Amino acid sequence: MMLTTTNFYILFVLTLFSSLSVIISLSINAYALEFDTISPINLIKEDGTIYKIEPTFIVEEGYKVFNNTNVQENKVVLTKGEPIKISYESPCGFADEMKGLLLKGTIDQSISTFSTNTSPLQTIKLSGDQIEFYQNSSPQEKSIEIANIPTNVSTDIEIEDIFPNRAGEVNYKIVLVLNCDEEVVYYTANAEIV
Numbered sequence: 001m002m003l004t005t006t007n008f009y010i011l012f013v014l015t016l017f018s019s020l021s022v023i024i025s026l027s028i029n030a031y032a033l034e035f036d037t038i039s040p041i042n043l044i045k046e047d048g049t050i051y052k053i054e055p056t057f058i059v060e061e062g063y064k065v066f067n068n069t070n071v072q073e074n075k076v077v078l079t080k081g082e083p084i085k086i087s088y089e090s091p092c093g094f095a096d097e098m099k100g101l102l103l104k105g106t107i108d109q110s111i112s113t114f115s116t117n118t119s120p121l122q123t124i125k126l127s128g129d130q131i132e133f134y135q136n137s138s139p140q141e142k143s144i145e146i147a148n149i150p151t152n153v154s155t156d157i158e159i160e161d162i163f164p165n166r167a168g169e170v171n172y173k174i175v176l177v178l179n180c181d182e183e184v185v186y187y188t189a190n191a192e193i194v
Contacts, residue, residue: 034058034066035054035055035058035066035068035070037091038055038091038185039088039089039091040052040053040054040055040187041053041086041087041088041176041187042085042086042087042088043076043078043084043085043086043087043174044084044085044086044087044144045078045082045084046082046083046084051074051076051189052074053074053076053174053176053187053188053189054068054070054071054072054187054189055068055071055091055185055186055187056068056071056107056186056187056188057107057109057124057185057186057188058183058184058185058186059122059123059124059183059184059186060182060183061182061183062121062123063119063120063121063122063123064122065109065122065123065124067109071188073189073190074189074190075189075190075191075192076174076189076190076191076192077191077192077194078149078191078192078193078194079149079193079194080149080150080151080152080153080193080194081148081149081150081151082148082149083146083147083148083149084146084147084148084149085144085145085146085147086100086134086144086145086146086147086176087143087144088139088142088143088176088178089141089142090139090140090141090142090178090180091178091180091185092178092180092181092183093141094138094139094140094141095139095178095179095180096137096179096180096181097135097136097137097138097139097177097178097179098134098135098136098139098176098177098178098179099132099134099135099136099176099177100132100133100134100135100147100174100175100176100177101126101130101131101132101133101174101175101176101177102130102131102133102149102150102153102172102173102174102175102191102193103126103128103129103130103172103173103174103175104128104129104130104131104154104171104172104173105126105127105128105129105130105173106126106127106128107124107125107126107173107175107186107188108124108125108127109122109123109124109125110122110123110124110125124184124186126175130175131150131152131153133147133148133149133150134147134176139178149193153172153193171191171192171193172190172191172192172193173188173189173190173191174187174188174189174190174191175187175188176188
């Protein structure tokens with residue numbers, strides 16, 4: 001059987017569309033599974049207590065945010081001035097940068113557009129007071145490093161003395177940001193600084 005030009009064109013178009021649909025479906029499924037392949041970052045206290053902080057958000061190339069809806073809302077309890085170890089395994093090999101923040105505020109998904117003809121740009125916006133407690137401009141693929149919780153962190157002790165029902169309330173969020181080439185991974189957890 002000979003293929004005519006029309007049959008060849010139809011076969012080419014069908015092959016192209018089927019290949020594109022497979023690629024699109026694989027890319028959609030890849031991000032559904034990607035959180036499962038990223039190791040948590042561990043914060044290790046001097047007394048041996050380990051807090052696992054799961055990846056919460058992935059920002060892909062500054063235009064799409066993926067949210068890990070399976071993250072457990074665990075609370076990390078740290079003390080002002082306390083040295084901690086940060087144990088991590090980078091999901092992207094040698095990352096560009098890694099930093100750790102104490103955030104007294106909110107973590108929001110920010111959506112903006114340049115015009116009605118462009119698709120929306122999504123990113124993560126940190127609102128409120130931010131205190132950096134760790135920064136590494138050339139993180140390894142896998143490492144355990146030392147950081148210190150700052151001593152100038154407000155713990156709201158005076159408010160707890162006035163309002164005892166607020167004792168043990170979460171007053172910060174831990175935000176660890178791992179900056180890869182095309183993705184930024186945010187690891188977040190509720191925190192209480194005492």
